[in-house]
Amino acid sequence: MAPEIYPESTADYLDPDQLRALQLQRLRAIVERCFTRVAVFRQRMQQRGMVPADVRSLDDVAQLPFMRKTDLRDHYPYGLFAVPMKEVVRLHASSGTTGKPIVVGYTRYDIDLWSSLMLRCFVATGIQTGDVLQNAFGYGLFTGGLGAHYGAERLGATVIPISGGNTRRQIMVMKDFGVTAICCTPSYFVHLIEQVHENGLRFAELGLKIGIFGAEPWTEGMRTHIQRESGIRAYDIYGLSEILGPGVAVECSQQAGLHMFEDQFLMEIVDPQTDQVLPDGQVGELVITTLTKQAFPMIRYRTHDLTAVIPERCACGRTLRRIRRIQSRSDDMLIIRGVNVFPSQIEAALLSVMTSSPHYQIVLSRQGGLDQISVELEVTEGMFGDRISQLEVLQTRLAHAIEQTIGLRVPVRLVEPHTIARSEGKAVRVIDQRDKK
Numbered sequence: 173m174a175p176e177i178y179p180e181s182t183a184d185y186l187d188p189d190q191l192r193a194l195q196l197q198r199l200r201a202i203v204e205r206c207f208t209r210v211a212v213f214r215q216r217m218q219q220r221g222m223v224p225a226d227v228r229s230l231d232d233v234a235q236l237p238f239m240r241k242t243d244l245r246d247h248y249p250y251g252l253f254a255v256p257m258k259e260v261v262r263l264h265a266s267s268g269t270t271g272k273p274i275v276v277g278y279t280r281y282d283i284d285l286w287s288s289l290m291l292r293c294f295v296a297t298g299i300q301t302g303d304v305l306q307n308a309f310g311y312g313l314f315t316g317g318l319g320a321h322y323g324a325e326r327l328g329a330t331v332i333p334i335s336g337g338n339t340r341r342q343i344m345v346m347k348d349f350g351v352t353a354i355c356c357t358p359s360y361f362v363h364l365i366e367q368v369h370e371n372g373l374r375f376a377e378l379g380l381k382i383g384i385f386g387a388e389p390w391t392e393g394m395r396t397h398i399q400r401e402s403g404i405r406a407y408d409i410y411g412l413s414e415i416l417g418p419g420v421a422v423e424c425s426q427q428a429g430l431h432m433f434e435d436q437f438l439m440e441i442v443d444p445q446t447d448q449v450l451p452d453g454q455v456g457e458l459v460i461t462t463l464t465k466q467a468f469p470m471i472r473y474r475t476h477d478l479t480a481v482i483p484e485r486c487a488c489g490r491t492l493r494r495i496r497r498i499q500s501r502s503d504d505m506l507i508i509r510g511v512n513v514f515p516s517q518i519e520a521a522l523l524s525v526m527t528s529s530p531h532y533q534i535v536l537s538r539q540g541g542l543d544q545i546s547v548e549l550e551v552t553e554g555m556f557g558d559r560i561s562q563l564e565v566l567q568t569r570l571a572h573a574i575e576q577t578i579g580l581r582v583p584v585r586l587v588e589p590h591t592i593a594r595s596e597g598k599a600v601r602v603i604d605q606r607d608k609k
């Protein structure tokens with residue numbers, strides 16, 4: 173069957189000059205809109221002696237002030253909205269690590285835009301009318317569930333709004349409802365794989381073909397594990413509440429970086445320390461400007477997500493530039509005995525030794541005023557029966573792999589199967605016990 177053509181997806185293939193012209197026109201309009209409607213933005217522009225007409229080229233975006241998560245907190249809940257509340261038809265919120273959540277709003281136009289972007293995501297991964305999508309992203313204030321739901325409906329796929337959790341029911345639905353595609357966090361899918369196997373089922377008997385995973389960092393190693401164990405194709409989807417929710421960038425059939433929907437989002441990569449814009453190919457913090465969103469426009473939003481622009485054209489034919497898979501956030505970095513450590517580096521090291529994707533946790537503690545780091549890793553049922561000496565060999569190999577990767581000796585403790593809590597949404601990888609007595 174030939175793939176269906178969706179009018180929304182034509183924006184994926186714009187001629188690059190045409191795309192730049194569209195971006196500039198939209199950038200100028202959104203700056204004007206924020207200047208007139210968002211007091212904080214106007215004040216910051218005025219402090220710089222700038223007016224919207226100063227934006228004459230796309231490069232001029234670098235002159236505009238940044239927006240940060242602290243701005244969202246300071247103007248909680250609605251202080252940065254650019255429309256009156258009577259135009260806001262939906263609110264979502266994202267819980268931060270401290271205090272109040274951040275609240276984001278959508279007009280009817282924004283919901284429509286979001287649905288069309290999610291449709292483009294599904295199309296990019298090969299989902300089409302006739303597919304049955306098990307939507308295991310959480311429904312509620314989290315953007316994942318409803319974001320994917322509206323996109324799938326707009327596409328014309330059959331969506332099962334199962335939300336996250338209740339793994340037994342997920343497996344029953346996957347088996348009985350003819351599910352062909354699923355979306356959830358990658359860590360939850362790893363858990364589902366384990367449970368499918370423990371229930372004596374085989375993926376080959378299920379109709380599942382495509383998985384769309386996001387909302388948390390995952391690695392190429394985890395993709396290999398997922399694809400090998402389940403036989404599906406696994407795609408990465410990226411987004412954040414402050415900008416939209418899911419649907420900011422997505423992988424295509426090439427599985428080689430995520431296409432950014434540049435007709436809607438202007439991206440820059442900046443050095444998180446100096447704030448300077450970095451050239452394509454260099455890793456830095458992703459900064460996003462929304463180009464048409466109405467209720468909650470963001471100018472130069474500092475995402476904290478670290479990535480790089482892949483300048484080469486993708487073999488799939490889309491002209492939208494790609495970003496590399498996001499493996500870490502600038503505020504994720506742990507500093508242990510003076511060494512910078514990202515949790516994703518530890519995961520990559522563990523995966524270089526393990527044959528399957530492990531359940532693990534990084535535990536931070538403090539002894540004698542010094543920060544200590546250790547890793548707890550669950551052994552599988554099969555390995556649990558191994559001789560002690562075999563487990564010791566594994567432990568040493570894991571510690572060695574971590575040392576090779578981050579240059580630090582980190583004790584690895586092997587724990588019994590099912591002792592590390594499973595998450596139904598975003599996995600908790602770092603347990604910080606430093607402030608506990």
Ligand code: DLL
Nearest residue numbers: 266316386387388389409410411412413417418498
């Ligand atoms: O996680 C939106 C989303 C839902 C994205 C479903 C994809 C799928 P927040 O809860 O606001 O929104 O969290 C956003 O999660 O800044 C990243 O640090 C991280 N994140 C999201 N997607 C990915 C991904 C949703 N594919 C924060 N890879 C972002 C790595 C991701 N990190």
